[in-house]
Amino acid sequence: MAGGSRLCAWGAAVGGLMVVLAALTACAGPYQYYEGTGVHDATTTEVAGGWENVEGTRVVLRKDRTALFEKLDGQDFDFEDGWRLSGTGTWQLTDGGGGQVVRLALTARTRVESRSPATATGTSPPEPPPTYAWSFYVDRDQHDELKLFFFYGDPDIGNTYVMTREPGS
Incomplete structure (x- = not known):
């Protein structure tokens, strides 16, 4: 019976470890x-x-490293606030070990819009920031065209906000 008790205790320890590991990795989303x-x-x-993207967002990255933003949503959890920013700023292409990133900085906000009408919860949405920064990953599609x-x-969940080249750009 002692061998069975040890086996049962070992099984319980391994099972407990698996539960702890599952809990620790459950919050590790795709990105x-x-x-x-x-x-x-x-x-x-x-x-x-x-x-541009399908939601009507438009970004112009000029060769002098200045940028024009129209209806650009927040990234990460800021997206949930529902604001869309327009204005001017700067951009730069960086390269790290994992690949290239386009970093955008909104320095002068000219307009704020909402992605959806205000809810009837009685609470007002958070005030959009006067300036903001985004990091877009650089990738290539099946035709070797860039996408951000x-x-x-x-x-x-791992939702992606994809920007593709404007036709004729």
Whole structure:
């Protein structure tokens, strides 16, 4: 019977460890440990130009590293606040171990819009920031065309906000 007790105790210990490990990794969503796209060959000339998404967002990255933003949503959990910012700012293409990133900085906000009408909860939405910064990962599609994206919302879901080249840009 002693051998059975030890086996039972060992099984309980392993089972407990599995529960702890599962709990620790349950909050590790798809992008929490995202290391990048591995793209290292994009040039600033290739990144410069007009970008858009299906929600009506438009970003123009000028060759002089200035930028124009129209209806750009917040990234990560800021997306949940529902504001969309327009204005001017700057951009830069950086390269790290995991791949390239386009960093955008809104320095002069000209307009704030809401993605959806205010809710009837009686609470007002958070005030949008006067300035803001985004980090877009640089990737290539199946046709080797650039696309830019960031993650938004709950990190466990892994939603991506994708910008593609404007036609003719």
